[in-house]
Amino acid sequence: MDIRSVLVKFIYHRDSSGSSGIMINNGYVITTFATIAPFLNQSDSQIISLKKSNQPIETYLKEKFGNLPFFIHYKDEEDGPVSAKRAFLDKCFFSEELCQSTKKIFHYWSADSPDKKEIVNLMYLFIILKIELSNTDFQKDVSRWFENLPKAAFRKGQHLRCMSAALGNENFLDHCSVGIVSNIIGKNDSLIFSDMPLTPGSEGSPVHCDSLCSYPVGIVISSTNWWNNECINFSVIADLSQVLQEFLKPGESISIVNKRRVNNENTKLIDAVESSLFQMYNGLVWGTAILIEKEKGILITNAHVVDGIFDNVIHTIEGPIICDVIYSTDSNISLDIAILKTRKPLGPVYKSINFSKNKLGRGDLVYAAGFPIFKRDTNMGPTITEGCISHIHPHVIKTTCSVYPGASGGAILDQTGGLVAIIVSNVGIMKPKTTYFPKFNMNIPISILQPILENYITTEDVEYLKKISQINVSVWNCFSKL
Template identity: 25%
Template sequence: MAEHCSAVPGELPGCVICVSDPSEPDVEPSSCSGSVLCRGPGLVLCPAAVLVPFLQPAVPAWPRGDALPPSALRPGLRIVVLRAAPPPDAVQQHSAHPLAVLRCDAFARALPGTAEDRSEALPWFCWLRVPGLDAPGGTWTPWAPAAALQKGAALLACGTPFGALCPELFLNALSSGVLSNATGPRRALLLTDARCLPGTQGGPVLALTPASSPPRLVAVIAATAGCQAGQGLGLALLCSLDVLLHGARSVLHELRNLPPPLPLPQAHNSTAMSCTALVESGGSWGSGTLVAPRLLLTCRHVLQMGAPLRVTLRHGTTRDTVLQARLVFATAEASPFDVAVLELQGSVPSFQPPDLATTFQPGEPVLALGFGALGRACAPSVTGGVLSAVVGTPPVMLQSTCAVHAGSSGGPLLSARDGCLLGIVASNTRDNAAGTTYPHLNFCIPVSLLRSPLARYGCSGDPAAFAPLNAASEGARAAWRLQQRPPSTGVLP
């Protein structure tokens, strides 16, 4: 689990980029966020999409090469960097000029299939020289390679919502989250559940560290939370700073004095992080939660009844472990508890089962793991939030604010403090009338409902141990129909 880390750094490496054409005052300026990489010399990085309105008419947006020549831009552009200043100024303005507009090939190769309707400009970034940011003895912003981050690591996104609209109010707004997933060469593409609003593209993303050490710049925001297949993602796309620097070193002599990356503290990862599995059943797939070396929980709706079952452990450090499985038990369609129990044909090597939670405290930090949002392509995604509600006494439903996506059903909900298994994810929220999915409100089956059946099955091997899951009270049924709060007694025998 992620460790408690340092608070906000004293000087944030964020800024706003505003581009305009003085020869065409009727054309609206274009703006976005940016990342201050160095104060000696002053260097700023931002998405090249801010330049799209100001390309020469004959220039295709975007070419197939790796660099855009300065002649591709209209002459005489005014590029201004807005930077936080001490009161009473609040915001300082500095003129800037482009050094290079470069395509990040590693990031581009990681993009296909991750989102719909992405701009062709997405893999392109603009490097700016800002003399006004030169400072005596100025140095590089401390940085670290994203490849050193563990999933679930605490991140801090710094961006300015709405760009140059009202920087006095929005400059360098902060949002915390975790590293949800990573893919591509050198982990070029990252996902985070930090809330990144429109206009924050280009803002810096920092890996938090213990209080004695400064945060490390690890990525820049490439795209804010969008939609995929009609579903709200609640995740932002990041581009690793390491791959951006690697691709620009041969072009920009300003990078010749780039200091080496700083190390990142390795947070202790609970063994519970390894309990997530990919479950495939015919043409259906979802997630599963290992509770014993040969026993796995998932959701009934993940399975195509009668189809072969395959369980894959894919955690990115070793070769996939693929095991066949058989269905031990699935709740009836009429049961509100969407549960299936699978037995693997072989044991998972060196598996340590997660501890099962005995208490559920609203507001406690939690992590949801599953094969939604890039997970099927690489390894489980991780999103953080809080336990937003515990419904019923004893509990019949848990709700969390973790971003949960298609493919996450059956995955574990873990305590971020100690890694205890709280429950399994059953669904997120969808407004059928509006056709909108809300990933940050999801419903989970409490592990307390499963503890006794699992123990009885472990002793007897009789699938009838899980039969009480079909005998839920009317209060539990009403809760899962989203009709009313269940009564406080008599949920399950």
Template identity: 20%
Template sequence: MESLPDVAQFARNFSVLVRSQGPDPKGLKMRNHAFHLHQTGSTTLSASGILLPDGCLSDRPPIFDHVCGIHRHSGDLVVTPASVVEPFLTAEYRNKTAQEFSPKLIPAARIDVLIEGKEEGTSSNGAATIPRWSNCKLMALVDVTASSVALLSLLGGDSGLQESSSWEVGWSLAAREGDTQAGMIESATRIAILGIPKVELKNMLHVDISEVQQRGDLLIVMGSPFGILSPSHFLNSISSGVVANCCSAGSVKNSLLLADIRCLPGMEGGPVFDRHACLVGMLTSPLRQKSSNAEIQLVITWNVIATAWGNGLQNEPQNVQQEVAGRYINKERRVLLNLANSRGPIRCLPEGSDFPNLVPSLRKAMSSVALVTVGDGTWASGIVLNPKGLILTNAHLLEPWRFGRKSLVNLVKKSTRFSVECSVSFSEQEEKISEDKRQRFFLSASGSSSAYGDIAHDASLLNRSHKNYRKISVRLDNMECQFWCDASVVYVSNGPIDVALLQLDHVPCQLCPINPEFHCPSIGLPVHVIGHGLLGPRSGIWPSVSTGIVSHVVRVPEPLHIEKSGVVETEKRSVPVMLQTTAAVHPGASGGAVVDSDGHMIGLITSNAKHGGGRTIPHLNFSIPCAALLPIFRFSDEHDWSMLKVLDEPNDLLSSVWALAPPPSQSKQSISEKNDQEGKGSRFSKFLAKKHSGLEDLTHVIKEKLPSKL
């Protein structure tokens, strides 16, 4: 079963809408929930859920047998996020963090699931039966510890628990009032197990469990966005994407997946399938960056749900089980925090790591993308160009004053509402690294020579007054381990092309240079973006993958000068100078690679579009095509510094392209007059500002006029 419509149709059999409702005279139970109903002293919450008909799993997890045995339940089961039922628990159970196998609801509270009607064969009109509500029983609340541990590790271990952290877990429309980050993580990785009467099915359903997932694998999510607000419109909607990254907790592989999928509030709890209609896991609340509201979708894998409770505890009394569970959780967290704080120059993967199991076409390209850190709190991505340790990245990482908020980061005047955001990540709270680790990881980049001989290309090097840049280190992600190398700056372009070159101070034995593709990509070409967006060095994870297509190619309508063997020649045909893709790009991915389906690099990630209010637009981003980087790749092969001179030449046309401004050939006087009044790119900026303002006004009206729904 490889057709997406076939997988979607199959997935509908296992997706339900979960509704919890109960008395709430003060309207307190709706907090932290994006969509809810509150009327006549009662609140209704909702989420998606996974329906598990009896017998659909060939190997039912021990936790389900244990729960069904306690409650003497012989019907079907539903798995859903615990957050949808927790507000209606009695006070005795509401604040407990241990596993609960007999949780109690407050009086008059109830839980129901909406099950989509099944088609009865091939009817004449093809219509499905009407969805029906089924009452269910809350049987257990279970902490998926391995996923919680992985999420803590992703945020940097103990440093991620500080109140000033830049991350939250939850949808942007649902502010987490009073929750600590630890509390949000526990809530996002806790599930509820519900019991319902057996669903009448025409045929017995069986679902296989997906094997270990790989970056770039297709994912299909089935859920009900906006929940209870309008199930007739949104019940069991589909969204698809790919595995962006995989996180493990100790020896548990892929306990949490980062997914490049566009999801909406209400879809949490929905089942996630792979391209073969095998169950991957359950979608949970996203990881969200406070400053940009950028969201990373998270998937709790089925293998950690299935092993959330050990076989050896089933015969023990419940109080013993809970005590052992608490010790297990605390032990796992201590192990995690020790690992998170022991970063060394070489960090090998545990046995059975998923990194070698990448989609084959991406495996080599993934090893070619490095993590570049400047100082203690700034990072971006870089690309390995050759076996001698030459690294390509963006100039704005090293010279932010040239592309900072007075230039490229905010290309238009402050009165406009749109700009280009260079994708460097500046952590709000810089990492605290001990002095000995600084000496190991961030040795000074000094000296005036490189692997290519004495540097004589002074015009492109950092000026003497700017040589006090912060310490630079590069993390290389090999197939089997990660290791850090100090690096020195050897070239920074003074022209409009935002590129810089670093040289590793110590070249490892095995480097994996990128394979470039210089032909101009076609519009609509499927692409992958590989980089270290959003999550920095403390997370310890490998580069993430997002997918999309080439949405537009900007070409210069006049010749582009290229230096060849010391002689400046003119390329007669127009050359692509900017790529736009629909793949998600976040701060930190700057300097990463845009690759095609064969793993060949077609562009260098450089910037995002950004609203004037500060929110980036991940799916509108800009990259430098390899054709415009030809001097860089020739220098990498031939080591002739003169080849880089052309990149330092002023080029008004290229400058206007990267400023999102009209080309200089258009009526210079009138354009100048307009720019004096409006700022560069003002028409485009004002258009987006108007749209953005309209959305803000609509959001305000919704919040003021419809507080019970949005």
């Protein structure tokens, strides 16, 4: 069965757009709303109203675009020439399962541009194009594809690979991007967030997870999105097992539940992330806290996360737990560190994080873990991103992991789940307009804190913690807090 990444070009009133798609047996192409989104600016509200009133979106789109050709660009060989075929809109469908399971998640998001909040509601619109003169049976091909998809669930940390038409340009056809599963959300774990770097035009491209299946297992539905008007480079991927089943059996409840969990290649890492990190709130502000001593309930985070007059509360599976601030530095003149203690014991699923024993250098693989972007009412677990150490200073470790607001106080981890550093900030340029660089982040090495923390854990004498404020922090003066 031939399934490949293609570029879908569309010309409408002399304007053109390009996006990715998945071609099946040279007969049909599955793509997303992004292919026609540039021509829906005046029609977004109409399509959304059709969806809300259960009116057929397909009829509206066929009337608008049905007689106009789409052009499918593809390569028969990796380094071969680009060929092109004409195709026409055949059918479309809106994935209600994907939409309903993520309403809370995307409440503060917009897609395509910062001011297009409504377009998030079209992320679940899939378009089927039929290639001119093809005689393949789309229903049978999709059924065969669906039957070969794995009955195993995605896991955090799994490596993903995407072949796309970057920027919607045929010169970038078969652009390869790799990343990991950063988080999984929605009903039946139907949406995957990945730190995979993708560009506009990648929507509709196939995503592979070689540890699960040789066929594409996901389709990109958003590559450029905004959260609270800040550009977020999380790629959003729909699980194709859910999308294809919903297409094949419209109206039926999704039966792909309780997928078996397969062993993850990063078991120790994921175990540390899930059992030692907490989302912590101070009023409406949130960050991340790391459990460094389970029996005594001692956590570490950033001082700028606990500033304020509100209780500091961590969220656990047993419910919220208030924490007392044992010691906090002045984050403007000292290392940005706070030590907290829980008022109640933590449950058996949690455990102290291990400090890394590995001597790491520039280029070594690391992971950032914390609670960026997603609020507590979404019931998200920690999010992880992959990168490398880009620079080491006695008081700062820089990495290329993607770090976003809410990750403050989170962890930089080695491949075994050992704590390497505490996340503090990424770098921002303030003029002429504030711009943040998520893959250029600053972190406090745990090695300079470890002797102080170990003495405090043993004695619970706060005098030991005061030594944190004596560490030289001049290198930190130019960096913004998350």
